[in-house]
Amino acid sequence: MQEASSDRTRVSPYIWLLVIITVAISLILLLLALQEITSEQKDETLATYLLLAGAVLLGSAAYAMIQTRKRVFRAKIESHPIMTTIECKKCGFKSTREFQRGDYIFKESERCQKCGNPTIIAAIYREVKEKEKKRFTS
Amino acid sequence: MNPLIMLTTLQYSVAQFIPGGDWIIQLIFYLFFFIFILYGQKIQMYVMIREVQGSLYRLKYIRDEGRKITIETINEIGKPQSDPTPRVDRFLEYFTISPQSLDPAGIVWKLEHILNIRDARFKDEVKLMAPSADKTQAHNLENTLEAAMALNYIYKIIRHFYLLGKKTLSLYVIMQLQMVLPLVMREAEAYASALKAFAYGQPIGDGAGALVAASLMHGHETRKIPEDCVVATVQIEGRSAFVIKAEGPGGNVGKPGDAIKTIIEENEGKIANIIMIDAALKLEGEPVGEVAEGVGAAIGGPGVDQFKIEEAILKHRIPINAVIVREDVGDAVSPMRKEIFDAVDKAIERIKQVILEKTKEGDKVIIAGIGNTIGIGQ
Structure with a gap:
C-alpha cells in the first residue's frame, strides 16, 4: 500500500529536469528581450520574437506542471453519496437519509415520525449530476 | 504569419544580434528536421508510453484500493481469527479455464459444471475467510472479491502489454494499448465503484x-x-x-x-x-x-x-x-x-x-x- 501511494504522488525526475531547463531557457530569452528593448539600438522585431519564444516556453513548462499535478489529483476513486428513502406504509410520509450498512430495499425500518406506524426502505439510489450538455439525445 | 517567413525574419534578426547567428538558426532548423524525420516515431512512442504509464499508475492505485477495501470488509464483517490478507492475495490470482470448444456439442453443460465448481469454491473460500458472516454478508463478500479479482486482472493485463511494448519497443503494441486504454479505464473505474457497492451491500x-x-x-x-x-x-x-x-x-x-x-x-x-x-x-x-x-x-x-x-x-x-x-x-x-x-x-x-x-x-x-x-x- 505504501508503495502505491508513493507511486501515485511521484513526479518523474526527468519531467522536473525538463521543466527546470525550459524555465531557465525561457527566463534567459525574456531577459534578452528586456535587454534588447532597453538598449539604445533596439530591434523591436527581435525583441518581440524573443519575448514570444520566452512566453511560449514558460507557458509550456507551466502546462507540463499542471498536467502532472492533475494526474496526481485524479488518482482517487470517485464516490457519490448514496441516499436511502424511507416510506411509511400507512400515511405515505417519506424521509431521506444517507445510506447505512445493512439497509436494503423493502427492509422494515424505524417507526414513522408522523404516525408511528412501521416504515420500509422504499429506495436506495445515487444522484449523478450530468456534466455534459445534452446533444443528439433524441 | 507564415512560419517560414517568421523563421527567415528570426534568422535575420539573430544574425544582426549575434555574429554568425544565421548559421546557428540554420543548424537548429536542420537538426530539428532530421531529428523528426529519423526519430519522430520513437518520440511519438515515448509520449504514448508515458501516457500508458500514467494510466497504469492509476490502475495500480485502483487495484490496491480494491484489495484494501476487501480486506477491511472481511475483517469488519467476517471477524476472522487470523489475518485474511494472504488468503485474499491468493484468491485474487484464481482463474477459471473454460471448456474445450473444438466439439461444441454439450459445451453448455460442461460450462455449467465448471461454473458450479467455481461458485462452490468461492463460497468455501468466503466461509474460511469470514466465518462470522451471515448468508447475505457472505454473498456480498463473494461479489466484493470478484470485483477485486477483476481489478487485479485488468491491472495485470495492461501491465503485461505495457512492459512487452517497452521491452520490444514495438510501436504497434504500445499504440493498440494506448487506443484501448480509455475504455479499459472506464471499466476499471466501474469495477472500483462496484467493489464499494458490494462491500456496503448497496443496490447496483x-x-x-x-x-x-x-x-x-x-x-x-x-x-x-x-x-x-x-x-x-x-x-x-x-x-x-x-x-x-x-x-x-x-x-x-x-x-x-x-x-x-x-x-x-x-x-x-x-x-x-x-x-x-x-x-x-x-x-x-x-x-x-x-x-x-x-x-x-x-x-x-x-x-x-x-x-x-x-x-x-x-x-x-x-x-x-x-x-x-x-x-x-x-x-x-x-x-x-x-x-x-x-x-x-x-x-x-x-x-x-x-x-x-x-x-x-x-x-x-x-x-x-x-x-x-x-x-x-x-
Missing part, C-alpha cells in the same frame, strides 16, 4: 430487473425455487403471474434458467407468455434509465441460463418478451442511479401493457426479473 444498476420483480412481488408470499431464486404468485390484470427473482438482499444473480424451467414444468408447459426484465447496455447518446421492449431471453452472463430458457420455451412453444432498462457499463456495476430507480415504474407499466396485449384473462404468465439483487429484498 444491474439490479434493475430484480427491483422490478421485487416491486411486483412485495407484500405477496414467496417460496424458494432452485437455484437461489424466489417466486411469488401475483394477480396482474386478471392473470396469474409467477414473479421470479434471485433471492435477496445479498449479492446474488441466482439461476433464472433453472427457476423458469421449474415453473414451466410445475404448470405442465401451460404458460401463456414469459416476460423477462433486465438491465441492458445503452449506446452513447441514449438516456440512462430508458425502457425498451422486444422479444427474446433478456439475460446476460456466460449463456448457460439463456440456453436453458430457450430450450424450455422451444419445447412448449411459449412466446417470450423482453423489457430492458438501458444503462452504461459503469452504471450497471455501480450503486443504482436515481434514473434507473425511477425507470422501475415505467417498466412495470410496460409489463402490464404486454400482459394485456398478449394474454387473455385467466392465463398464466412468468415475469422474471434478471440481475444482481444486492441490496434488494423481496
Whole structure:
C-alpha cells in the first residue's frame, strides 16, 4: 500500500529536469528581450520574437506542471453519496437519509415520525449530476 | 504569419544580434528536421508510453484500493481469527479455464459444471475467510472479491502489454494499448465503484430487473425455487403471474434458467407468455434509465441460463418478451442511479401493457426479473 501511494504522488525526475531547463531557457530569452528593448539600438522585431519564444516556453513548462499535478489529483476513486428513502406504509410520509450498512430495499425500518406506524426502505439510489450538455439525445 | 517567413525574419534578426547567428538558426532548423524525420516515431512512442504509464499508475492505485477495501470488509464483517490478507492475495490470482470448444456439442453443460465448481469454491473460500458472516454478508463478500479479482486482472493485463511494448519497443503494441486504454479505464473505474457497492451491500444498476420483480412481488408470499431464486404468485390484470427473482438482499444473480424451467414444468408447459426484465447496455447518446421492449431471453452472463430458457420455451412453444432498462457499463456495476430507480415504474407499466396485449384473462404468465439483487429484498 505504501508503495502505491508513493507511486501515485511521484513526479518523474526527468519531467522536473525538463521543466527546470525550459524555465531557465525561457527566463534567459525574456531577459534578452528586456535587454534588447532597453538598449539604445533596439530591434523591436527581435525583441518581440524573443519575448514570444520566452512566453511560449514558460507557458509550456507551466502546462507540463499542471498536467502532472492533475494526474496526481485524479488518482482517487470517485464516490457519490448514496441516499436511502424511507416510506411509511400507512400515511405515505417519506424521509431521506444517507445510506447505512445493512439497509436494503423493502427492509422494515424505524417507526414513522408522523404516525408511528412501521416504515420500509422504499429506495436506495445515487444522484449523478450530468456534466455534459445534452446533444443528439433524441 | 507564415512560419517560414517568421523563421527567415528570426534568422535575420539573430544574425544582426549575434555574429554568425544565421548559421546557428540554420543548424537548429536542420537538426530539428532530421531529428523528426529519423526519430519522430520513437518520440511519438515515448509520449504514448508515458501516457500508458500514467494510466497504469492509476490502475495500480485502483487495484490496491480494491484489495484494501476487501480486506477491511472481511475483517469488519467476517471477524476472522487470523489475518485474511494472504488468503485474499491468493484468491485474487484464481482463474477459471473454460471448456474445450473444438466439439461444441454439450459445451453448455460442461460450462455449467465448471461454473458450479467455481461458485462452490468461492463460497468455501468466503466461509474460511469470514466465518462470522451471515448468508447475505457472505454473498456480498463473494461479489466484493470478484470485483477485486477483476481489478487485479485488468491491472495485470495492461501491465503485461505495457512492459512487452517497452521491452520490444514495438510501436504497434504500445499504440493498440494506448487506443484501448480509455475504455479499459472506464471499466476499471466501474469495477472500483462496484467493489464499494458490494462491500456496503448497496443496490447496483444491474439490479434493475430484480427491483422490478421485487416491486411486483412485495407484500405477496414467496417460496424458494432452485437455484437461489424466489417466486411469488401475483394477480396482474386478471392473470396469474409467477414473479421470479434471485433471492435477496445479498449479492446474488441466482439461476433464472433453472427457476423458469421449474415453473414451466410445475404448470405442465401451460404458460401463456414469459416476460423477462433486465438491465441492458445503452449506446452513447441514449438516456440512462430508458425502457425498451422486444422479444427474446433478456439475460446476460456466460449463456448457460439463456440456453436453458430457450430450450424450455422451444419445447412448449411459449412466446417470450423482453423489457430492458438501458444503462452504461459503469452504471450497471455501480450503486443504482436515481434514473434507473425511477425507470422501475415505467417498466412495470410496460409489463402490464404486454400482459394485456398478449394474454387473455385467466392465463398464466412468468415475469422474471434478471440481475444482481444486492441490496434488494423481496
